[in-house]
Amino acid sequence: MTLQINVPPAATNPRLTGLPVAIIGAGPVGLAAAAELLERGQSVVVLEAGQRAGASIERWGHTHFFSPWEYVVNDAATRLLEQHGWEAPEAAKNPSGAEFLRDYLLPLAQTPELEAVIRYGTRVTGVSKEGMDRTRSAGRSRAPFQLQLSECCGQRTLNARAVIDASGTFEQPNSILSSGLSITDAAAEARILGALPDVLGADRERFAGRHTVVVGAGHSAANTLLKLANLVRANDGTRVTWVVRSARPTRVYGSAADELEARGKLGTDLQALVRDGVIELVDSFEIDHARVAGDQLHLAGRRRGAGFTLAADQAVAATGFRPELGFLRETRLAMDDVVEAPRALAGLIDPNLHSCGSVEPHGVAELAHPDANLYIAGMKSYGRAPTFLLLTGYEQVRSIAADLAGNHEAARLVQLVLPETGVCSTDADGGCCS
Structure with missing residues (x-):
């Protein structure tokens, strides 16, 4: 069945006349x-x-x-x-x-x-x-x-x-696996949440008192990490580990020169939480596999040339x-x-x-x-x-x-003036986030 929409002529081509x-x-x-x-x-x-x-x-x-x-x-x-x-x-x-x-x-x-x-x-x-x-x-x-x-x-x-x-x-979220492929273990997939969960609201009980790994080096990851840090400060046993593939999370840390104040503060606050040990940063980690063993989600792969495994209750995929x-x-x-x-x-x-x-x-x-x-x-x-x-x-x-x-x-005649991040980096890990 063809849906007909009556609209006035919009083009000289007779086959296109009247089409939206x-x-x-x-x-x-x-x-x-x-x-x-x-x-x-x-x-x-x-x-x-x-x-x-x-x-x-x-x-x-x-x-x-x-x-x-x-x-x-x-x-x-x-x-x-x-x-x-x-x-x-x-x-x-x-x-x-x-x-x-x-x-x-x-x-x-x-x-x-x-x-x-x-x-x-x-x-x-x-x-x-x-x-x-x-x-x-x-x-x-x-x-x-x-x-x-x-x-x-x-x-x-x-x-x-x-x-x-x-x-x-x-x-269409990206996988947490470095290969970009989907996780085939159903039990592991059930332990991995999508980006931007409501940590301090509807999803609070899922995170409080548990160990969560947040995977990703962008602003979605930063938002989730900052909210999880509030639970860590509540001293209820909540743990947070942040995993990035790069050697340093330059892009999300941003710069004091960021013209968007909230974006700049996001990065500086996150950097302080890592420095103070509220959030554990695991950099240079390429995740190859995810599986459930016992009552834990195991993320296994390579870190700085050697095998590495990280166990937690669950993960958040903030990987774009x-x-x-x-x-x-x-x-x-x-x-x-x-x-x-x-x-x-x-x-x-x-x-x-x-x-x-x-x-x-x-x-x-x-x-x-x-x-x-x-x-x-x-x-x-x-x-x-x-x-x-x-x-x-x-x-x-x-x-x-x-x-x-x-x-x-x-x-x-296109015009586009975007607020600067204050971040310039020529390596792939730095990238940019305008």
């Missing part, structure tokens, strides 16, 4: 893309697998952004909200995920303009060109995209003149995320082999190469693929790189929207 731009994901970047396009008179449909906007953010709503409000809202979205009486939160305050949803993203999704175009409970399971798989070339540029949708009432297809995939990466590209398999993508980001963007964000807390301005040109008018935006556009800020995604979709609206010059 399909946006995958009703997170902050997806809704920003919709706001940017609607502001330019373009027709859109937003396809969201969850039952409301920001479904992934709900899972870490207890965690605060290290960016203040001024860096986490989109300009076009703000203009739309203000038409309906919205008042912006205090610009310098750092919201929690829950506050971000309550005070910005959900009101945005509930504006009449966006409410009319969002389809909840709709998961995109495939994207192709109508009537042709990725091997067919004749007439390809004139064919609309066809999206395969899974909904409560069954399967449908939807045709679109363009596709913006802003579905994020939160549902990866993009789900399977449903785009029948489209033609130009993706980097290492970072799994659009090829032209990868060199700007590759943590093995990128040495400072800034990202060069980029937009539609860097995000383009062989199938024209197909874009991966937001966190997913960064592939496995950990350097994403919402400001980056907002500028991406502003550029894409301008291009789809026919203003190609404005689309290529």
Whole structure:
């Protein structure tokens, strides 16, 4: 069954006339893309697998952004909200995920303009060109995209003149194994929690009085470690071990020169906890296996050239995320082999190469693929790189929207000023986290 959406003509190609731009994901970047396009008179449909906007953010709503409000809202979205009486939160305050949803993203999704175009409970399971798989070339540029949708009432297809995939990466966490492979021991997997658990709230009983290993060298790890340190101070037997693959956690420690105060404080507070022995740091540990023996989770591998095993009650995988590209398999993508980001963007964000807390301005040109008018935006556009800020995604979709609206010059006048981390490192372990 094909889902019909009645929209005014949007292109001169008769096969594309009347078709919307399909946006995958009703997170902050997806809704920003919709706001940017609607502001330019373009027709859109937003396809969201969850039952409301920001479904992934709900899972870490207890965690605060290290960016203040001024860096986490989109300009076009703000203009739309203000038409309906919205008042912006205090610009310098750092919201929690829950506050971000309550005070910005959900009101945005509930504006009449966006409410009319969002389809909840709709998961995109495939994207192709109508009537042709990725091997067919004749007439390809004139064919609309066809999206395969899974909904409560069954399967449908939807045709679109363009596709913006802003579905994020939160549902695809990286493994704690140095190989990147999944853990096959079911008992061990059950002892490993995903990133950003609610340590001091809903998940407190799982951590209090137990030994937890946190694996990862990014800000998700730092957030969890700082909360676990509160339990350690309660003297209830809680132990915390922090495992990183690098020789030193330079990136997460950050710098006093960080222009985002909360991000800088995150690193300095964590460094003090390690120095004071509240958190035990195990560096240079490459985990090869995870298994349960007795009543303990055993993480085994190599450390500084020798075999090493660490036993604990449980672990938290704060090892980052990866993009789900399977449903785009029948489209033609130009993706980097290492970072799994659009090829032209990868060199700007590759943590093995990128040495400072800034990202060069980029937009539609860097995000383009062989199938024209197909874009991966937001966190997913960064592939496995950990350097994403919402400001980056907002500028991406502003550029894409301008291009789809026919203003190609404005689309290529990209401007992106990100707050510096104060961290510069030329080694792979240092990387950056803007």
